[in-house]
Amino acid sequence: MELQGQVAIITGAGSGIGRAIALRYAQAGANIAIADLNDTGANETAEQVRKIGTSALTSVTDVADYDQVAALMAEVVKTFGRIDILVSNAGIAGGGHLVDLPRETFERVVKVHLFGAFYTSQLAAREMVKRKYGRIILMSSITALQGPIGTNIPYGAAKTGILGLMRGMTLDLAEHNITVNAIAPGPTDTPLLRSGSADLSVRSHHVPMGRMGNVADIANAAWFFALPASGYVTGTVLPVDGGAIAGGCYMVEYHRNRSQAK
């Protein structure tokens, strides 16, 4: 098994994409630390990890709180003795039109996504450099590559900031044999996506593959970046989007023409 005996911290693994990554890594032999505000969801994921046959630790952690993230890292090191992989994945929705957007919404969304990525990366990297090995994977979004929908201003700003953070950390950590990469999912069927007001029936029209992503699609990309064998891949952003970025603004027309031709 490719990740046998390794230790992975996954934030936001109590639901959706994070849970799928936890289970994918457990299948590859990794022990999993699940950090989430949602204790019930975290425990459900832990139960599933243990059924697969590796160890799981849960921690109620707000990734936007530096002290809580520091406590998480200390607990993981005390329990497992090492940190090999960090997936900074926890995230929330939140937006509105610019002129009405509450300042608090902007601050919270940026804090959870961008500050959370920085806090978890910095504190995990401090452990990784000691062992000269690490894999850091940040969850961005295609909204960072093609511009967010107007009302997603804070989310787009945070996800774009994550790419800048990723590139800076890549240069800084390369000498320690730590890779840093980002995943940019397209629309992926999770509770987060379903909590929004957007009409999901049209989302598949933006994707050449003609369907929304599922959590396993994203977990497989996260699996690749976590592998020891991916050690020369660093500083990259990988869209996992069924071709949505490639299609861009032509996708709606493409699907209309295709359905008319049938």
Ligand SMILES: NC(=O)c1ccc[n+]([C@@H]2O[C@H](COP(=O)([O-])OP(=O)(O)OC[C@H]3O[C@@H](n4cnc5c(N)ncnc54)[C@H](O)[C@@H]3O)[C@@H](O)[C@H]2O)c1
């Ligand atoms: N679903 C999509 O279409 C999509 C697309 C692009 C990017 N993403 C990103 O993927 C990541 C996972 O999203 P998802 O769709 O699986 O959503 P989800 O709501 O299913 O899962 C997110 C998890 O993060 C946790 N969380 C939220 N705030 C937290 C905090 N401050 N501290 C710790 N945990 C917190 C939630 O409790 C939840 O368990 C997010 O970063 C999201 O922005 C999702």
